[in-house]
Amino acid sequence: MVTRRRFLGTVGASALIVGFDPTARAWATSAGSRSVQRIPHLDGVLLTDLPTRQADGRDLGRIVQHLPRAVLRPGSVRDIQKMITFCREHRIPVATRGQGHSTHGQGLTDGLIIENRSLSTIHSIGTDSITVGSGALWREAAHAAAPRGLTPPLFTTYVGLSVGGTLSVGGVPAQNEFGVQIDHVRELEVVTGDGRLHRCSMDRERDLFEVMLGGLGQCGVITRATIDLLPARALARNYMIRYPITETAKVWTDLHILLERKEFDGVYILMSVPDGKNVTYQLNAVVFHNADRTPDDQRLLRGLSAPVSSAEIENSTYLEWVKRYDPVIDAWQRQCAWDDLIKPWFDVMLPGESAQEYVAEVMPTLTARDYGPPTGIGFLFPQRRSKLTRPFFRVPPGNSEWVYLFDILTSSPAPGPDPAFAAEMLERNRRLYDKAKALGGTRYPIGSLDFTRADWRAQYGELWPDLLRRKAKYDPDRILTPGPGIFG
Ligand SMILES: Cc1cc2nc3c(=O)[nH]c(=O)nc-3n(C[C@H](O)[C@H](O)[C@H](O)COP(=O)(O)OP(=O)(O)OC[C@H]3O[C@@H](n4cnc5c(N)ncnc54)[C@H](O)[C@@H]3O)c2cc1C
Known part of the structure; x- marks a missing residue:
């Protein structure tokens, strides 16, 4: 240095x-x-x-x-x-x-x-946890743990993101049974807005620990994190079944058959445009296993509306599965200057009670302009409400055990500035957000949305006064992370 x-x-x-x-x-x-x-x-x-x-x-x-x-x-x-x-x-x-x-x-x-x-040092690896600098990438944490047969429990689809960056938003994975990444943090080292250094956890400075996890960097800078590790299995088998956009009910039923059986390690829907014209739901279900236990395809996919023979199967090592979107992003960067496309992404958490209806209404309204040149258009990640333990990761109220992250990963037709496109898509995002909010939806704040202070107040609901209190305690002069515009 x-x-x-x-x-x-x-x-x-x-x-x-x-x-x-x-x-x-x-x-x-x-x-x-x-x-x-x-x-x-x-x-x-x-x-x-x-x-x-x-x-x-x-x-x-x-x-x-x-x-x-x-x-x-x-x-x-x-x-x-x-x-x-x-x-x-x-x-x-x-x-x-x-x-x-x-x-x-x-x-x-x-x-x-x-x-x-x-700050990307891998500080230590134990039998059930890893301590990393917040600038480390999730890919690096996975590689560091792998030689010991261990893995962080959950990954975002793309693992070229920093640990500090995803812990500041939540980190929603394709897996469904273990909450989100911030549910697996044991301890943080944080510099608060008054320059003080803290070590915090559920037992020590809990007030700070909670507001740093999914807290959008409002109270401090995460410099180090200790994260759970689990034994890793060596291999992954991923099943992919496609449904036309008109068959939301079928894909939803099949999704829930697989979720409720708990026989897979991760079940989610990818919305894509494989032929460049027609949006398709792709149900993805992955099972992790070791070489001595080959998954039984017939048994795992029994009772779905789609025949087992319609499933495309991909076998890989576990680490290849963790990094499965790395080659996709690399290809997009080469083929369509992806980094320089405008990306007015839309990301919202939907309550179980109305998610299917919302998705069924929204998906058919999207046109080629909404998804852009790469063929991937979005994701639906189901999560069990009871596993989401961090208060500042805002989830819709409701009685359903399931909540869903729904993303539309829009990109512009060509690289370079295009203010008209950005404005049009921000207006679309606002419309889709208002529709979701009317059903109890909350914002997952990684995407592009013009949000007022009143919107933030609504987002935090009963936690708003508590957020103001913690902000005043840890960042008294409000110098940290103005980007989201939470405090005006
Ligand atoms: C290709 C792709 C795939 C994605 N897939 C998923 C997914 O599957 N699931 C999911 O949940 N999200 C996903 N995301 C979104 C991603 O998790 C967030 O945008 C994340 O914040 C990006 O991490 P970053 O390191 O780029 O953070 P940045 O964009 O650099 O930072 C994000 C926010 O956190 C703050 N921040 C960053 N580091 C710290 C720190 N150390 N301390 C305090 N505050 C900090 C920043 O100021 C900023 O406000 C994806 C994004 C991309 C581009």
Whole structure:
């Protein structure tokens, strides 16, 4: 890691930052003026060059841009403490960047960006837990645990996301019986908005622990996380059955037959456009196994509306299954400049009572403009309500045991700015959100939606006063993570 002194000695004059001038509200390149406040000594680097700031001034959505004043590549957790304390003193907003794979500016700011990729150390692996730096990717955690025959219990579809990034939103997996990723966190190390360092868990500083899990980075920066590990099985067999878009009732019935039997390790629906024209439901059901126990296809798929012979079967190692969307994303990046497409993603949690009706109504209204060039269009992930234990991961009220994450992964027809497309899709997302909300739905805040303070208040419901209290306690000057616009 380049130290601040070495860094200052090797970069061009435009980046020679020595302090911040609160009068001019700008970084200063000389300490000449009396008002200039010197930046603290850092183990890492503080960057102010334009290319770095521009890269961190946008996210994967390519809709919102905020040019940060500076970017911190921390060399230590102490750097984060020092810079948060400094920024608090000068009322400079701060946001942490994992992989920047949010789609609507959730992790952007015109103040200081903390790139936490440099905090990616695998600190320790025990018999039933792993401790990692928050900048580690889930793929890296999987690889670190695998040689011991262990695995984190749950993964998001794509594993090139940071641990800190998904723990800040929830981390909804394709598996159904074990809650979401934040339900498997044992302990966190956090720097709060007053610069203090905490270790928190359910037994220690629970107030902070809870508000960091799915808490959208509002009260602190996660620097380290201890996560459950389970014994891993070596292989995976994935069954895929396709249904036309007119057959929501059939796919729903089959989905629930498989869910209620609990014989699979994960059951979910992928909505895709395999022929480029017709949207199709693809029921995916995966079973993990070892070489000595080959799954019995006939038994596992018994009693469905679709014949067993209609199932396409994919065999892989367990790790290949965990990383199954890596080659898909790689191909999209090569084939259609996917990173630079505009991605007004829509993501909502639906209550069991009305999810089927909602999906059946919404899906036929989508056109080619709603899904864009890659053939994947969205997911439906069923989750057991009773397994979702973290209060700030907001789920719809209701009596049904099932809640569903419903995503539409829209992308623009071509790379590059297209404000009309973005506006049209944001309007669509608002319409779909209002429809879901009327049924009790809540926002899963990874996607693109214009959300007012009143919307956030409704999202948090009875927890709103509690959220305000925790914000005041841990981030008293409200400098952290302004992107979602929760506090105005
Ligand atoms: C291809 C793809 C597939 C996906 N699949 C799924 C899926 O299956 N299930 C699912 O639930 N989600 C999924 N997501 C969404 C993803 O989980 C979220 O967007 C996640 O936040 C992205 O992680 P990131 O590292 O890019 O975080 P970023 O976008 O960098 O950050 C997300 C938010 O968390 C804050 N933050 C980041 N790190 C920290 C930290 N260390 N401490 C405090 N706050 C922090 C940021 O400021 C920002 O507000 C997917 C996204 C993509 C692009």
